[in-house]
Amino acid sequence: MAPAERRLEGIRSMKHKVATTVNGRRHEHEVEPRLLLVHHLRDNLGLTGTHIGCDTSQCGACTILVDGKAVKSCTMFAVQAEGKSLTTIEGMAKDGELHPIQQAFWDEHGLQCGYCTPGFIMAAAYLLAQNPNPTEDEIRKGLEGNLCRCTGYVNIVKAVQTAAKTMSTAPARKTTVAAGGN
Amino acid sequence: MIPAAFEYARASSVEEASNLLSKFGEDAKVLAGGHSLIPLMRLRLAQPSALVDINGLKDLDHIKEDGRKLRVGALTRHVTIQNSSTVKEKLPLLAEIAGEVGDNQVRNMGTMGGVIAHADAAGDYPTLALMLDADIVTNQRTIPANEFFKDLFTTALAPDEIVTEVVFPVATGAHKYVKFRRRLFDWAIVGVAAQKMNGGWRIGLTNVGPTPVRATAVEEALHKGAQPEEAAQHASDELDPAGDLRASPEYKKHLARVLTKRAINQAEGRQ
Missing domain, CATH: 3.30.43.10 (Uridine Diphospho-n-acetylenolpyruvylglucosamine Reductase, domain 2)
Incomplete structure (x- = not known):
């Protein structure tokens, strides 16, 4: 490698500070710009509940909430999360009690191998924050960005319907999901 | 990776x-x-x-209208466009198209300016911009859409030029975007947009060439009184689409004709 190229490599690998609040806890790290948010969560913060499924932004297994909006964390650089509030699957259960969406996936057996489940639960959390009482069609459309390769969609849809029911009758939980469209 | x-x-x-x-x-x-x-x-x-x-440039995230024009800031996310009451009222076809881009997660991040500047042949907004004679505003100048899209992933933008806003005409007439794909979140194999405007039709085609295409032959046939089915036969006139994994050139031309008919019919409330 020529000296000029080596210098460029150095500049491009220069680390940037990224401060985030993840599931209510503040973290500060120095990261390379090319580090994807999902790798930051898994490798730097040890939050391995967020899965990597496809690496092509299609499967939704890595879905998390960024300032309340569902986002594929494999399609965002960690540096872009500077100053943002993130919720991952690990932030859903509170005080040892499953979130109603998690409970509904359990009760309705909304999973087979379980690999896609964290992403589905986070996408469902966003969907229900936008539309607390969705029809089956709206659920299917709302989860279009998540793939289940076991093809267990029937029970996943059922789980979201059940969660919608529980959440509309249960006392409101403190959630960090955006209510607005933007 | x-x-x-x-x-x-x-x-x-x-x-x-x-x-x-x-x-x-x-x-x-x-x-x-x-x-x-x-x-x-x-x-x-x-x-x-x-x-x-540029995600911190909040002044690029806006939707404004003055009765004749709808101005969409480059950093406006698809989800904002899709849900905007202003867009639904002034250019409902744009709200419809925004709701068909990718999936919820993609629409929460993807932007108007990004789609326009990236100039993917399968991008949806470029088709609308071209067929409605939108203007692409940059930090240096205003570029008419029909001079903006040069080739596959190639635009008139200079290396230091940034899209700041896309200015569409207000159009509230019959409209429809038919986006043909195998899965909901996919790019269009072929897409057809139809908008009734100023007493005529504007018809735009997605992913049938390196740049979006305005189907002027269809527009003219409709103007002369041809029925949608008859006019739609002209949708593949002069098209030379590249084949890809999903569709051969012949199939894309077939889709252009069939979807054009559907877009016009559905715009007018027929199946």
Whole structure:
């Protein structure tokens, strides 16, 4: 490698500070710009509940909430999360009690191998924050960005319907999901 | 898959972003929603030397109208466009198209300016911009859409030029976007947009060539009183689409004709 190229490599690998609040806890790290948010969560913060499924932004297994909006964390650089509030699957259960969406996936057996489940639960959390009482069609459309390769969609849809029911009758939980469209 | 290393800078103004692009040279790219760029970088089909992050430029995230024109800021996310009461009222076809881009997660990040500047042949907004004679406003000038899209992933933008706004005409007549794909979140195999406007039709085609296509032969046939089915036969006139994994050139031409008929019929409330 020529000296000029080596210098460029150095500049491009220069680390940037990224401060985030993840599931209510503040973290500060120095990261390379090319580090994807999902790798930051898994490798730097040890939050391995967020899965990597496809690496092509299609499967939704890595879905998390960024300032309340569902986002594929494999399609965002960690540096872009500077100053943002993130919720991952690990932030859903509170005080040892499953979130109603998690409970509904359990009760309705909304999973087979379980690999896609964290992403589905986070996408469902966003969907229900936008539309607390969705029809089956709206659920299917709302989860279009998540793939289940076991093809267990029937029970996943059922789980979201059940969660919608529980959440509309249960006392409101403190959630960090955006209510607005933007 | 891990992208190649790059320099990263956050811009706090359009001017600063443009200066950073000049400084980094022509291998630098703007990072907006990142939902085309980051996948390409992960596959290392793109290896920009530097990214200029414009996500902090909140004044580029806006929707304004003055009765004749609808101005959509470059950083406006698809979800905002899809849900905007202003867009639904002044250019409902745009709200419909925004709701058909990708999926919820993609629509939360992807932007108007990103789609326009990326100029993917399968992008949906470029078709609408072209067929409605929209203007692409940059930090340097205003470019009519029919001079903006030059070739596959190639636009009239200079290396340090940044799209700031896309200006559409207000159009509230019959309209429909038919996006043909195998899965809901996919890009269009072929897409057809139809908008009734100023007493005539505007028809635009997605993914049937390196740039979006305005189906003027269909528009003229409709203007002369042809029935949708008859007019739609002209949708493939002069088309020379490239085949890809999903569709052969012949199939794309077939789809252009069939979907044009459907778009016009559905715009007018027929099946």
